[in-house]
Amino acid sequence: MLVRTRFAPSPTGHLHIGGLRSALFSYLWAKKNNGKFFLRIEDTDRSRYVEGAVDSIKKALLWAGLKWDDEPIFQSDRLDLYSKAAEKLLNEGKAYRCFCSEARLDRVRKLREQNKLPSGYDRKCRNLTQEEIDEHLAHGDPYVIRLKVPLEGETICHDLIRGEIRFDNNTLEDIVLIKSDSFPTYHMAHVVDDHDMQITHVTRGEEWISSMPVHILLFQALGYEIPAFVHFPVVLGKDGKKLSKRDGAASVIDFIEMGYLPEAVVNYLALLGWSYDDQKQIFSMDELIQFFDISKISKASAVFSYEKLDWYNGYYLRQLPLDDLYQKALPYFIKAGYVSNPPSTLEKEYILKILPEIRERIFRLKDIESYCKFFFHQPEIYNPDDFTDKGRDLNRAIEILKSILPILKETDFNIQSLEDSLKIYIDKTGIKVKDCFMPIRVAVCGSKYSPGLFETLSILGKEESLKRIENAIKYLGSSQLNTGTTV
Numbered sequence: 001m002l003v004r005t006r007f008a009p010s011p012t013g014h015l016h017i018g019g020l021r022s023a024l025f026s027y028l029w030a031k032k033n034n035g036k037f038f039l040r041i042e043d044t045d046r047s048r049y050v051e052g053a054v055d056s057i058k059k060a061l062l063w064a065g066l067k068w069d070d071e072p073i074f075q076s077d078r079l080d081l082y083s084k085a086a087e088k089l090l091n092e093g094k095a096y097r098c099f100c101s102e103a104r105l106d107r108v109r110k111l112r113e114q115n116k117l118p119s120g121y122d123r124k125c126r127n128l129t130q131e132e133i134d135e136h137l138a139h140g141d142p143y144v145i146r147l148k149v150p151l152e153g154e155t156i157c158h159d160l161i162r163g164e165i166r167f168d169n170n171t172l173e174d175i176v177l178i179k180s181d182s183f184p185t186y187h188m189a190h191v192v193d194d195h196d197m198q199i200t201h202v203t204r205g206e207e208w209i210s211s212m213p214v215h216i217l218l219f220q221a222l223g224y225e226i227p228a229f230v231h232f233p234v235v236l237g238k239d240g241k242k243l244s245k246r247d248g249a250a251s252v253i254d255f256i257e258m259g260y261l262p263e264a265v266v267n268y269l270a271l272l273g274w275s276y277d278d279q280k281q282i283f284s285m286d287e288l289i290q291f292f293d294i295s296k297i298s299k300a301s302a303v304f305s306y307e308k309l310d311w312y313n314g315y316y317l318r319q320l321p322l323d324d325l326y327q328k329a330l331p332y333f334i335k336a337g338y339v340s341n342p343p344s345t346l347e348k349e350y351i352l353k354i355l356p357e358i359r360e361r362i363f364r365l366k367d368i369e370s371y372c373k374f375f376f377h378q379p380e381i382y383n384p385d386d387f388t389d390k391g392r393d394l395n396r397a398i399e400i401l402k403s404i405l406p407i408l409k410e411t412d413f414n415i416q417s418l419e420d421s422l423k424i425y426i427d428k429t430g431i432k433v434k435d436c437f438m439p440i441r442v443a444v445c446g447s448k449y450s451p452g453l454f455e456t457l458s459i460l461g462k463e464e465s466l467k468r469i470e471n472a473i474k475y476l477g478s479s480q481l482n483t484g485t486t487v
């Protein structure tokens with residue numbers, strides 16, 4: 001059997017990161033089995049259609065390396081197929097036209113709620129006589145088409161992750177198959193399409209489990225073979241709710257903009273609900289295809305951790321060849337206004353010096369903006385407390401900076417010479433390394449955090465570094481006088 005899976009997003013907006021995880025699992029399962037992975041756009045709910053969503057979803061999938069086979073399928077192109085299937089069910093007495101108005105359905109809903117009955121339709125139109133139906137049709141009354149769900153017995157469903165799940169048929173609803181605007185519901189379109197596309201594994205989020213019995217009944221009513229079902233656990237934020245924008249990034253486009261690498265996102269998402277063993281953490285796409293197994297997907301919902309994703313992204317950033325890193329990082333330098341677009345040769349060389357030093361320290365390319373500011377702009381303000389250990393003896397820090405200036409003036413600004421000069425200074429004066437390095441670091445970078453001190457100084461160059469140290473001395477001197485705030 002050739003495995004055929006599909007990803008079937010509704011074009012209601014950008015692709016959610018949880019959706020990408022579903023797409024990834026579907027893709028991996030198909031590719032692992034040398035099968036096919038399709039993209040189906042479920043665009044039959046016109047009221048929720050968002051212009052541009054299809055392109056955005058495709059872009060996100062391609063970014064992650066999830067290339068679908070053949071051309072994408074659009075449900076809106078296939079309305080005939082669904083109508084024909086519904087017609088067949090009507091003719092065979094397996095479905096019926098329901099002429100109930102919205103107002104009536106509302107009343108039924110409320111009444112059932114009051115009487116503590118399961119929500120759903122009361123099946124008023126299920127047993128209309130032919131004359132009643134003809135009369136409605138002659139009046140041009142709008143109608144939906146509903147499935148006649150058996151009233152007794154049970155429907156047994158199999159899910160490859162959860163095993164067997166049984167549903168009493170008397171708890172199921174006569175679901176709508178075709179809406180009054182002639183568009184199919186998800187239920188109808190999914191069953192017809194998955195049959196027509198010869199999908200072997202229906203892979204989707206676990207929110208569809210409760211609909212599985214009516215889907216099985218619909219497959220049976222249409223005389224279709226029932227595919228395997230795989231319901232993936234949901235991806236939640238730390239608060240146990242669906243991951244949303246308030247948690248940080250939630251759509252794939254957000255993650256792309258923040259400078260996450262596709263390799264990192266794919267690697268992390270694969271382990272969000274699936275595991276190989278407790279040891280292996282790093283997986284390339286090829287390895288995922290090789291090792292992925294539906295039977296090792298967990299039933300429990302998965303909690304999304306930005307910290308863990310950052311860890312992966314940091315790892316993959318460090319693996320990139322410098323030229324690739326440059327290509328990916330350049331837009332962030334441009335966007336921050338640090339270099340021109342396109343950059344000059346000098347600017348390019350400067351970035352190429354910075355990147356090896358910062359790649360150990362940033363997690364996302366977006367961090368370039370804040371982390372690299374000092375490489376392009378001298379600090380405007382300082383926090384005097386940063387210059388000394390626990391903000392203690394500021395005068396001493398100023399003295400150290402003053403005494404180090406003439407030494408740096410005589411030093412070549414390459415890493416080795418800087419290291420040698422400062423080492424001699426420390427040996428001679430007996431000043432602790434930290435007490436010497438910290439004020440210099442803060443003077444040139446404006447903060448306690450920077451790449452290695454010698455590397456930073458050599459990248460900034462002698463003239464710029466000395467200017468900044470002199471500025472800091474002036475700044476601190478006047479802030480001493482003026483109650484320690486700004487100049």
Ligand code: GLU
Pocket residue numbers: 007008009010042190203204205
């Ligand atoms: N359009 C459905 C959704 O976005 C797809 C479910 C499925 O994959 O069958 O949830």
